[in-house]
Amino acid sequence: MASRSAPIRLSWYFTTLLLAIFLIVLSANGVLSPLESILAFPLSLISGTMNQIALQLSGDIHDLSELRYLRQRVDELEELVGQYQTEQINARELQLDFELLAELMNYSQVNATTRYLPSEIIANEASGLFDGIIINRGSRDGVAVGMPVVTELGLVGRILDVRANVSLVLLVTDGNSSVSARLQSTRAQGSVQGAAGNQLRMTFIPLNTPIQINDVILTSGLGGNFPAGLIIGRVESVRQFEFELFQEAEVSSLIDFASLEYVLVVTSFQPVDLRDFEDAS
Amino acid sequence: MLGKLLALVLLVPLQVTLLNLFQVDGAGPAIVLVCLIYWASKENLRNNLILTFIGGMFLDLFAILPTGTMALSWISVIFLLEYGKTRFQNIGVILMLLAIWLATIFEYGVSYLVATQMGYFIEVSLIFNQALISLIYNSVLLMLVWFATTLLGWRRMYKAEPLPS
Structure with a gap:
């Protein structure tokens, strides 16, 4: 009985072995990518949930191990805070002095080496395919491709294209940025x-x-x-x-x-x- | 068989997420391999090979190496375990431990070969280090699984026995 089933067992073994090698070859060449994506979808959903638990757990473990260290740090930091409060009062005084002087000298910018060109937005990018705006400044005003565009709140984008009087700004929110x-x-x-x-x-x-x-x-x-x-x-x-x-x-x-x-x-x-x-x- | 397949769907994400918390130098417990070896002592060869193939394939979906690498490294061990089953009539914990050691060594060996074939660079010392840690982890995990299931088996056996009148 055992000798009769031996070839069947061997055939099962070699079949799966060959199938695995075949799979490796196909996968390495990217042929299996669509199938792998389909198979990975449910697994990734489960692993996503489990990963959240894992992260939570690792965070908790980390928190526990850091508790002793944190207590020590709190004492050190309390001492530092005292020092910083004194320094902050002095810094505030200096800031007030600086603001007064800057006003006197008609400074409009904190960083005197940076030159800004105020521009008005006159349109949005026409095709609608990109997150872009058109501004009313161009090469005549010294605008060049690649120049950053900002507001007082931060980065807006960069100049993508320049005409004589207008420029196209690619916003940071665009997928190509x-x-x-x-x-x-x-x-x-x-x-x-x-x-x-x-x-x-x-x-x-x-x-x-x-x-x-x-x-x-x-x-x-x-x-x-x-x-x-x-x-x-x-x-x-x-x-x-x-x-x-x-x-x-x-x-x-x-x-x-x-x-x-x-x-x-x-x-x-x-x-x-x-x-x-x-x-x- | 279907239950075991469903279990694999849960065990694979478990291995790549929660059990990663126990990783040392990138090596952690391989619950999927441990379960496959343990199941190999209960199921027939055909089912074992199918389970191993699918389990390995699922794990490869989360790996950089191509799909099929894990299955390729484990299939031979499952086949050898089946041979041991016919020779010794039963698979004991020692045989399962030997199988898990062999499977872990095969896994790292095959992974290294496939990785180098694909142009990746892996340090040999890293492979040795990880294989050693995995061997220890997997052995402990297998012992735990074996111990838990044996305890459960005893409890069931005693419950099933009728009380003496």
Whole structure:
């Protein structure tokens, strides 16, 4: 009986073995991608829920282990707060003095080296395919492609196309926009991209970076497209999966793009084209 | 069989999320493999191979390596375990432990081969380190599963026995 079933067993073994090899070949060539997406969907739903529990649990464990450390830190910080309060009073005095002097000297900007060109928004991008605006300043006013566009609340976008009297600004909320960014609190870097519904998404944030809701996101200056330190927005929510290499954050800009009327073009900033270096290397 | 398939649908996400909390140097307990080895002592070869194939495939959906890699590394062990079942009439915990060690070593070996074939770079020391941690984890997990099921089996047996009159 055993000897009769042995070939059947072997045939089952070799069939599954060959099937596995066949699957690897197909998968490595990307042929299985649609099937893998379908299969992964229900599993990812379950793992999404489980991941939330896992994150909660890991957070709780982490909290417990940090409790002793935190108590010690609270004592240290209380001492520091006392020192800072004294320093803050002195700083406030200095600020008042500075404001008075700035008013006297007719300073309109804090950073005297940055030159802004006030512009009025005259239209939205025509095709409607992109999140863009048209401003009433062009090459005649010194506007060039790549110049950042801001308001007092932060980054609006960058000049995509310039005509004599008008320029097209690609808003940061557009899907084609990508800005090198960093979290103000941890200095962790990432990339802010436009997402659907006037939203922004910061991607490529290292997994071990702690992100708090309302953390401020600034331009990092990497890539040479934007100056460093411009406000992009605040963190609204964080998406984190244990099996992914990076985490993501939903970001909301402080700017209400729908009711935007005036913007400032940063004319003193010249974007750097890093492709020259790539070509040279 | 259907119950085990449904269990795999839950066990795979469990392994890639909650059990990741126990990871040391990137290696953690492989609940899917442990269950497949344990089930192999109960089911017939055909069902075991199907379960192994599907379980491995599900896990690969969350991995960088192509689908089928895990299945390829585990199938041979399941087949050897079946051979052991016919030879020793029953699969004991020692045989299951041997199987889990072999499966873990095969898993890392095959993964390394497939990864290098695909152009990825993995340090050999990292593979050794992870395989060792996995071996310990999986052995402990298998012992726990075996112990729990054996206890449950005893309880059922005593409950089923009629009381002496």
